[in-house]
Amino acid sequence: MKRVAIIGVTGAVGQEFVLALNKHPWFEVKQIAASERSAKKKFEDAIRDPNTGILRWHLREPIPDYVKNMTIDAVDDINPENFDLIFSSVESEAARDIETKFAKHVPVISTSAAYRYEADVPILIPGINDDHIGLLDIQKKNRGWKGFVAPLPNCTTTGLAITMKPLLDKFGAQKIIMTSMQAMSGAGRSPGVSALDITDNIIPYIPKEEDKVRLETGKILGKLVDGKIDPAKMKVSCTCTRVPVLDGHTESVFVETATHVDPETVKKAMKEFSNSVSVTGLPSAPKEYLMVNEDPTRxxxxxxxxxxxxxxxxxxxxxEDTVFDNGIKYVLFSHNEKMGSAKGAVLLAEMLYKKGYI
Structure with a gap:
């Protein structure tokens, strides 16, 4: 069993980590940490509203027994040399300093954007760009670290990159226009989305989201050449919106390919890709990585x-799309709090463990 710690354990993503690591066959949570406000409290007490007594546990599944009475430590109280791996769910400005401190000694799997756009940091999605893993060795050498930082993509990017992989490889995708309809949980609990803002409404702006999707999609689907990632040569334009849905991001996607391709051929390519994804044997891997539903209402x-x-x-x-000369369009759904967040981070950790990086 590999010894792991969770940083930012009381937040929405931290709670997802708590659940994703419950009874994990390879990783054992030995220490949890959060802000000074929560330090020295038991986990269950720390997430209880001091005014109402209501637990701020936002998941449908109950709090795992293993963590209920674990004492939360301050981040500075964690000795990275006691661990094989650290999961970071810190989304504040402090994320970069915290992740730098720990990566000097131990691998860090992060859900934050702090390191995503650094030249020597890959944005990894298991089964999509596994060949980028070699950049971690370059990162460690460049920075003189024993560990590394491996960040997940933005949760909106995840589903788009997964569906675009076979379209790029098989049909030479050149342009993407995407509109997202993103769940409220993607904004986190604090400050989150005001009920008065989102009820009976759609908010057509999410700060920084569109640039993240554009940059990350190109980086993820690019090629590792001479120690650097050459971004995929395709244009990405998107509009990101917040909708009154609890969990899960839906995206409407229009793609122009290099040559004409019919929908049935694309469906076949997506199914073949799903069957070939190299995540077999990883505990968190789904039975079906990419599913094509024939029901027109899904x-x-x-x-x-x-x-x-x-x-x-x-x-x-x-x-088929009728605006692009060689156009395909589809709707995708990706769970922002599972594959796009902590459970996706655990899947990434599993892949890195199997490949000898943890």
Whole structure:
């Protein structure tokens, strides 16, 4: 068993880590940490509202027994040399300093954006760009670290990159236009989304989100050449919106390919890709990595968010587009708090462990 710590354990993503690591066959949570406000409290007490006594546990599953009475430490109280791996869910400005401190000694798997856009830091999605793993060795050498930082992509990027992988490899995707309909949970609990803002409403702006998707998609689907990532040569334009859905991001995607391709051929390529993804044997890997649903009313967040415990990206309404000369369009659904967050980070850690990086 590898000894792991969770940083930022009381937040929405930290709670997802608590659940994703419950009874994990390879990783054992030995220490948890959060802000000074929560330090020295038991986990269950730290997430209890001091005014109402209500637990701020936002997941449908109950709090795992192993963590209820664990005492939360301050971040500075964690000795990285006592661990094989640290999971970081810190989203504040402090994330970079915290992750730098620990990566000097031990691998850090992060859900924050602090290191995503550094030249020697890959943004990894297991089965999508495994060849970028070699950049971790360059990162360690460049920085003189024993460990490394391996960040997840933005949760909105995850589903798009997964579905675009076979389109880029098989058909030479050149342009992408995407509109997202993102769940409220993607904004976190604090400050989150005001009920008065989101009820009976759609908010057509999420700060920095569109640039993140554009930059990350190109980086993830690019090639590692001479120790650097050469971004994929395709243009990405997106509009990111917040909608009154609890969990799961839906995206409407339009793609221009290098040559004409019909929808049935694209469906076949997506299914073949899903069957070939190299995540077999990883405990958190879904049975189906990418699912194509023939029902014209799918995907839907309420119906599809629990497929394979939220780890499957679902595609539907795959059809020919009539604006692009060689156009395909589809709707995708990806669970922002599972594959796009902590459970996806655990899947990444599993892959790195199997490849000898942890």
């Amino acid at each position: 995907p839907q967040p309420r119906l599809d968010r629990e497929i394979n415990e939220g780890m499957t990206t679902v595609v539907g309404r795959l059809r």
